[in-house]
Amino acid sequence: MQEFVEKGPSGARMQSIADSAGVNKALIHYYYRSKSQLYEAVLQTVLGGVWEAIERDVSSLSKQDDIRAVIRVLVSTYIRALRDNPGFPRLFLRELADGGRAIPSLVDNLMQRYGALAATMLAALKQGVREGKLRPIDPVHIVINVMGMCAASFILRPIITAVHERVLERELRYDDKFFAARTTAITEMALEGIIVAGGH
Amino acid sequence: MQEFVEKGPSGARMQSIADSAGVNKALIHYYYRSKSQLYEAVLQTVLGGVWEAIERDVSSLSKQDDIRAVIRVLVSTYIRALRDNPGFPRLFLRELADGGRAIPSLVDNLMQRYGALAATMLAALKQGVREGKLRPIDPVHIVINVMGMCAASFILRPIITAVHERVLERELRYDDKFFAARTTAITEMALEGIIVAGGH
DNA sequence: GTCTATAAGTCGATAGAC
DNA sequence: GTCTATCGACTTATAGAC
Numbered sequence: 469m470q471e472f473v474e475k476g477p478s479g480a481r482m483q484s485i486a487d488s489a490g491v492n493k494a495l496i497h498y499y500y501r502s503k504s505q506l507y508e509a510v511l512q513t514v515l516g517g518v519w520e521a522i523e524r525d526v527s528s529l530s531k532q533d534d535i536r537a538v539i540r541v542l543v544s545t546y547i548r549a550l551r552d553n554p555g556f557p558r559l560f561l562r563e564l565a566d567g568g569r570a571i572p573s574l575v576d577n578l579m580q581r582y583g584a585l586a587a588t589m590l591a592a593l594k595q596g597v598r599e600g601k602l603r604p605i606d607p608v609h610i611v612i613n614v615m616g617m618c619a620a621s622f623i624l625r626p627i628i629t630a631v632h633e634r635v636l637e638r639e640l641r642y643d644d645k646f647f648a649a650r651t652t653a654i655t656e657m658a659l660e661g662i663i664v665a666g667g668h
Numbered sequence: 669m670q671e672f673v674e675k676g677p678s679g680a681r682m683q684s685i686a687d688s689a690g691v692n693k694a695l696i697h698y699y700y701r702s703k704s705q706l707y708e709a710v711l712q713t714v715l716g717g718v719w720e721a722i723e724r725d726v727s728s729l730s731k732q733d734d735i736r737a738v739i740r741v742l743v744s745t746y747i748r749a750l751r752d753n754p755g756f757p758r759l760f761l762r763e764l765a766d767g768g769r770a771i772p773s774l775v776d777n778l779m780q781r782y783g784a785l786a787a788t789m790l791a792a793l794k795q796g797v798r799e800g801k802l803r804p805i806d807p808v809h810i811v812i813n814v815m816g817m818c819a820a821s822f823i824l825r826p827i828i829t830a831v832h833e834r835v836l837e838r839e840l841r842y843d844d845k846f847f848a849a850r851t852t853a854i855t856e857m858a859l860e861g862i863i864v865a866g867g868h
Numbered sequence: 869g870t871c872t873a874t875a876a877g878t879c880g881a882t883a884g885a886c
Numbered sequence: 887g888t889c890t891a892t893c894g895a896c897t898t899a900t901a902g903a904c
Binding site for chain 4: 491492494495498
Binding site for chain 1: 674675676678679758761762764765766767768771772774775776779783786787790803805806808809811812813815816817818819820821823824825826827828830831832834835836840849850853854856857858860861862865866
């Protein structure tokens with residue numbers, strides 16, 4: 469996993485993987501047949517970890533929850549899932565850069581499980597807008613914005629740390645405190661952007 | 669550029685580049701010496717395009733502008749710069765996935781030009797919080813959130829289109845209208861998240 | 869400057885001994 | 887199942903003719 473995370477599918481070397489694992493190349497081929505199949509196995513393992521983390525948290529949501537509860541759970545779930553699977557962001561980043569061919573089936577999988585929940589949320593959003601409690605913002609943009617803010621915490625890490633060091637002249641530690649602050653900051657910005665002031 | 673965008677530095681093939689260019693490999697080596705130097709040249713060209721687009725817009729900002737104007741300009745600038753340089757997102761994504769070694773020097777360059785402006789903005793934010801006009805949110809999170817929302821428009825494209833198709837059952841067009849809507853949605857969410865309601 | 873041909877090296881994969 | 891040794895395909899890079 470480490471080799472694929474750092475070098476990518478085409479940059480990774482079977483010899484390097486074998487060395488790290490303390491075996492030789494032939495043994496890896498004996499078990500995985502080819503490099504691409506080994507990569508698939510790595511991808512499935514990491515994806516499974518993230519998936520499990522999301523499942524555990526999101527399953528606590530129900531159709532009765534209001535938009536506040538939903539956003540709160542989604543943000544904290546996403547941040548925690550990425551934090552607990554450190555290989556995932558870079559692996560997924562490369563998949564996106566490679567064209568994102570793995571995405572459609574992933575989304576299908578997600579929709580199968582949470583499609584009904586998503587439809588309910590969508591209806592609730594529209595209802596909220598009609599009643600003047602929510603801002604008339606296209607739900608598509610809510611999704612993109614929330615995912616973007618969450619993903620940025622990990623994807624933009626090199627930029628964030630570099631800027632932080634130069635502007636504030638101290639190191640930024642990627643610890644639990646930072647992630648808790650990110651979760652709060654994202655949740656608040658999302659909620660303030662969605663809910664009309666005073667419409668609690 | 670196209671080859672490096674699609675396959676990455678290690679996946680790109682000199683033969684494929686030569687074929688697309690209508691010349692042979694030897695000629696490319698004659699001009700660029702090696703594949704990595706060709707890649708550097710590509711990176712510099714694309715980066716230069718983005719840089720120029722940002723310079724042009726951001727230079728219109730002055731220290732007198734309030735937070736609303738600043739956010740508005742930054743968001744529209746960033747969205748436009750990425751839209752007008754379609755190769756950049758995937759190229760930059762790979763750089764981030766590869767560890768982001770090019771980032772620090774980039775940030776240094778940015779700070780040299782806009783460090784003073786950034787410091788002024790930072791002071792204005794703190795002042796706004798003291799006066800109760802702005803929410804007490806750490807400026808670091810404002811930056812991460814805004815960059816994340818902007819970048820998401822491009823980076824998460826495969827996810828966005830897949831979700832859009834399945835939930836709304838129609839295609840999402842990546843046209844000027846979409847980018848205009850993204851700019852508005854990001855600006856509004858950012859401003860509502862920063863500015864205390866009624867504190868216009 | 870631009871080409872053909874090939875050198876030099878790398879890497880995934882496998883044959884075959886144990 | 888696990889190893890050593892090696893094959894064979896592919897790729898960057900260059901030598902050398904024009």
